[in-house]
Amino acid sequence: MPFSKPVVLITEGAFERAFGDAQKYADKSERGGILVGLRRGKHVHIEHVTLPSKWDFSSRFSFTRSTEGHQPFATKQWATTNGTSDWVGEWHSHPEPIPKPSSIDLDSWRRITAFHGKPMVFLIFGFNGLWLGVMTPGNTRPEEYAMTEKGPLGLAFEPA
Numbered sequence: 098m099p100f101s102k103p104v105v106l107i108t109e110g111a112f113e114r115a116f117g118d119a120q121k122y123a124d125k126s127e128r129g130g131i132l133v134g135l136r137r138g139k140h141v142h143i144e145h146v147t148l149p150s151k152w153d154f155s156s157r158f159s160f161t162r163s164t165e166g167h168q169p170f171a172t173k174q175w176a177t178t179n180g181t182s183d184w185v186g187e188w189h190s191h192p193e194p195i196p197k198p199s200s201i202d203l204d205s206w207r208r209i210t211a212f213h214g215k216p217m218v219f220l221i222f223g224f225n226g227l228w229l230g231v232m233t234p235g236n237t238r239p240e241e242y243a244m245t246e247k248g249p250l251g252l253a254f255e256p257a
């Protein structure tokens with residue numbers, strides 16, 4: 098059965114944590130981490146993000162995530178929520194105004210999505226905008242999403 102396209106929700110706190118980190122290092126180095134949350138009906142609800150750890154390699158033009166610093170958080174969330182909260186995607190930053198996925202991003206996202214076997218959310222922050230999309234198992238390209246709601250509780254994204 099084909100996967101349906103989820104609506105992506107991000108809590109204000111999780112979004113601001115990643116966004117704030119990306120902004121703080123915008124002219125210094127790329128940043129990144131994982132998105133952790135719940136899959137509920139047609140929603141993927143992101144409630145937590147991780148920030149770069151000492152195991153990650155980060156420079157002006159690249160960010161290489163090591164699983165060491167991020168996987169334990171996802172595993173702990175998974176365990177403490179009886180498996181309802183899990184690793185649902187990744188975020189990173191780009192040194193460009195309006196970010197677009199690179200070919201390296203697409204290769205990495207295909208591997209991650211195939212590994213998890215579920216739709217995964219990918220978020221890139223640029224200097225003046227963000228890019229969000231969902232990669233579905235079996236698809237070679239992500240579906241680009243657009244922000245459809247922004248309120249005090251969080252942000253909603255749906256297929257553009």
Ligand SMILES: [Zn+2]
Pocket residue numbers: 189190191198199202221
């Ligand atoms: Zn990238």
